[in-house]
Amino acid sequence: AQSVTQPDIHITVSEGASLELRCNYSYGATPYLFWYVQSPGQGLQLLLKYFSGDTLVQGIKGFEAEFKRSQSSFNLRKPSVHWSDAAEYFCAVGTGTASKLTFGTGTRLQVTL
Amino acid sequence: ETGVTQTPRHLVMGMTNKKSLKCEQHLGHNAMYWYKQSAKKPLELMFVYSLEERVENNSVPSRFSPECPNSSHLFLHLHTLQPEDSALYLCASSQSTSPGQGGGYTFGSGTRLTVV
Numbered sequence A: 001a002q003s004v005t006q007p008d009i010h011i012t013v014s015e016g017a018s019l020e021l022r023c024n025y026s027y028g029a030t031p032y033l034f035w036y037v038q039s040p041g042q043g044l045q046l047l048l049k050y051f052s053g054d055t056l057v058q059g060i061k062g063f064e065a066e067f068k069r070s071q072s073s074f075n076l077r078k079p080s081v082h083w084s085d086a087a088e089y090f091c092a093v094g095t096g097t098a099s100k101l102t103f104g105t106g107t108r109l110q111v112t113l
Numbered sequence B: 001e002t003g004v005t006q007t008p009r010h011l012v013m014g015m016t017n018k019k020s021l022k023c024e025q026h027l028g029h030n031a032m033y034w035y036k037q038s039a040k041k042p043l044e045l046m047f048v049y050s051l052e053e054r055v056e057n058n059s060v061p062s063r064f065s066p067e068c069p070n071s072s073h074l075f076l077h078l079h080t081l082q083p084e085d086s087a088l089y090l091c092a093s094s095q096s097t098s099p100g101q102g103g104g105y106t107f108g109s110g111t112r113l114t115v116v
Helices: none
Strands: A003-005 A008-014 A019-021 A024-026 A032-038 A045-048 A056-058 A064-068 A073-078 A085-096 A107-113 B005-006 B009-011 B018-025 B029-036 B042-052 B053-057 B066-068 B074-077 B085-095 B112-114
Touching: A003 A085, A008 A019, A008 B085, A019 A107, A024 A073, A024 B029, A032 A064, A032 A073, A045 A056, A045 A064, A045 A073, B005 B085, B009 B018, B018 B029, B029 B074, B042 B066, B042 B074, B053 B066
Parallel strands: A008 A107, B009 B112
Antiparallel strands: A003 A024, A019 A073, A032 A045, A032 A085, A056 A064, A064 A073, A085 A107, B005 B018, B018 B074, B029 B042, B029 B085, B042 B053, B066 B074, B085 B112
16 A cells, blocks of 8 residues: 655745755555645645656646655755745645545645745 | 535534535546544545445544535535544545546535534
8 A cells, every 4th residue: 555754744944945845655656646735724735746757847836846766755845935835735645546645644834934 | 616615614513413514526527535634633534435436434433424416516414423523624526536547636625613
């Protein structure tokens, strides 16, 4: 069975600083990978997804993520964080046959002005 | 209307009440899901419906009863809940019955449930 680990529960960055959120997955074959963002009291919104091909994936709101098979990682990055990026971020993995996605426990991002 | 719509957005109910949460998707998706999100806990998958059939029930107590009358609608019927059932209940849909291959989920905004 697949699993996802987000090692950082909480991260604080200054506005304008760069951001990297870590995600590691466990799955024997090539996974389908996703990053979602959740603002307080809201549902989850898809930021980006990786299926195959180019390992650097561009998403909405200026985010990107890089799939590294050798490290079983799919880290989310943003060059310059805005205060409105403060939210909780979830990494998720899917397979070709599973009837559901498997989510990490989330990383809460705080942005200081 | 597009996307996944959940109603109501907020619900306060007593432990002896019966209520229902509604989820509606206008995306032509083939699978729908109920998740529970409690404070400081991971997302908990409750039920999976694939082509209107329940394919997964993650040991959810019988006081939660799902219903999927057609591919666009999903309900969660609630009765005799406990205070620990207070949480954000999220509905999601997926184009494919294998959401990994199908591009992931589209989530609703959730129903904030408080049991008093």
